[in-house]
Amino acid sequence: MTDSKPEFDELVRTFARIGCLSFGGPAGQIALMHREIVEERGWVDEGAYLRALNLCHLLPGPEAQQLATWIGWKLHGVRGGLAAGVLFVVPGALVMLLLSMFYVALSGASWFDPLFLGIKAAVLAIVVQAVARIARRALGTQFKVGLAAASFVALAALGAPFPLVILAAGVIGAVAGAVRPGLLDAHAYESTEPMVPRGELLRETAVTMVTWIGLWALPMVMIALTLGTDHVLWQIGAFFSKLAVATFGGAYAVLSWMAQAAVEQYVWLTPGEMADGLGLAETTPGPLILVTQHVGFLAALRAPDPFNPLFAALLGATLTTWVTFLPCFLWIFTFAPWMATIERVATLQAALSAITAAVVGVIANLAVWFTLYVLFEKADLLLFNWRAGLIAVLAALLLFRFKRSVFEVLAVSAAAGLLFGQV
Structure with a gap:
């Protein structure tokens, strides 16, 4: 063709x-x-x-x-x-914004908590499915299985920072690929793209990087000059900018870091609200990482000064979307012209393979975190929520046994939550 x-x-x-x-x-x-x-x-x-x-x-x-x-x-x-x-x-961003607004407006209605109990239980099953799918694709060697296990232990038991885990996996993969390529089964690609003169590429790359980094930083400069670096909008922009640089391995991988930081470090929202946001993101078109917009919306809504709450929330959602997705243009416009060169570097392919393996452990950590907060009241193992447990089993059957779509599973689980809410 x-x-x-x-x-x-x-x-x-x-x-x-x-x-x-x-x-x-x-x-x-x-x-x-x-x-x-x-x-x-x-x-x-x-x-x-x-x-x-x-x-x-x-x-x-x-x-x-x-x-x-x-x-x-x-x-x-x-x-x-x-x-x-x-x-x-x-x-998807517009749909997510509307859903976040409805979420806040309807919170407290008698049917609200049961509905989102079902959604959160479904999300738990969806995350487990993501672990299984990625594991089948990514863990082709024993060495990769070991990397996945090590990343899980580092995050779940040792509390290691997510970026450090990803960086360590990349370094280990690069070294292993150079010493024993078979450990990762990673190989360079023989690109058919024509090679562009190196000097021309370097000039174009420099202009592209300066332009897009400037655009990325522009709202942060404006916030620093007008509101200061202690304002919640600065915190939102700085955190999600770091997230944009560390989101290797897809949305599920970075959600583990984002959820724990947003809930435990910044206290922008509760664990339940984090799970609700992921459920909302699963129902919208576009990237799953749009859940970040929900977090930015709630964070700014709850610390709005000097704005009114709704305007602050809209600013928070817009800023989050800007710093999350604008870097994608920076990466593509910078590196796409280098594609023919990048594909020939075996070390990069080995590092990517190792990072992908480590991501399995990262998502497994997310699954454990969600399990604690969805199935157990206040993450207390003595306070099991049998309604959430039954809905999670139902969602897992629909996903794994009957191969239903994510949208169908969320709809059935939400209906089950409403039903159990009457019990």
Whole structure:
């Protein structure tokens, strides 16, 4: 199949459609784009699509949005990348914002807690499914199994910082790949992309990095000058900017760090509200990491000065979305031109393979954290919530035995929560 470049208007219409239909997490979103872009329209050939996906796995951030941005960039340069990347996120971000507003407005209604009890129990089963899926794909050798176990112990038992665990896994993978490549079964790729002169690439890279880092930092500079670095908006922007740099391994991996930091360190929301936010994010199109917007919304809502609460919450949600997703454009516009060079570096492939293995342990830690707060009142092992337990079992049966979609599982679990709420 040969590439056929579309008109810019057609690219915009296609990604507007994809953005509204991209349910099902990164696997479903990547499959949807493959069908729309590669199979049906032939805008990108199969090999280029897969090589771009490999690059996106190497970069921090939501790989599906980065892949959408790369497709737009390949077809229409920077404006194409902007159009595709923005349209991939905006529909879900708007839905998530509305859901967060309804969540706050309806909190306290008699049916509210039972409904979200069902959603949280379903989320627990969904996270367990994510562990199982990623483990099957990522743990192909005993060495990788050991990395996953070590990352789980480091986080769950030793309280090691998430970025340190990911960095350590990458270093171990790079060293192991150089000494004994078979431990990770990782190999460099023979790229078919043409090589661009190194000097030209360096000049373009420098301009791109300065431009996009400046845009990334712009709202933080404005907040520092007007509200100061003690304001909750500064805390939100700084935290989620760090998160954007450390989100290797997909949304589920970084959720473990985000949930514990937002709940225990910053006290922006409760464990139950964190699980509720993940449930809301599972029902929206776009990247699952949109759950960060829910966190930013609630954090600013509860410390609004000098604004009114709703305006502060909107600022918090907007700032969170900006610092979470703008770096995706920085990574793609910086590194996509280097794709032919990056794919030939075996050390990078080994480091990525090790990070992916460690992510299994990270998500397992998230599953344990959710289990404690969903199935046990106040994380007390003596206070088992039998309603949540039964709904979690039901959700697991629907996911694993009957292969139902995430949306269906959430709907059934929410209905079960309402039913049990009458008992």
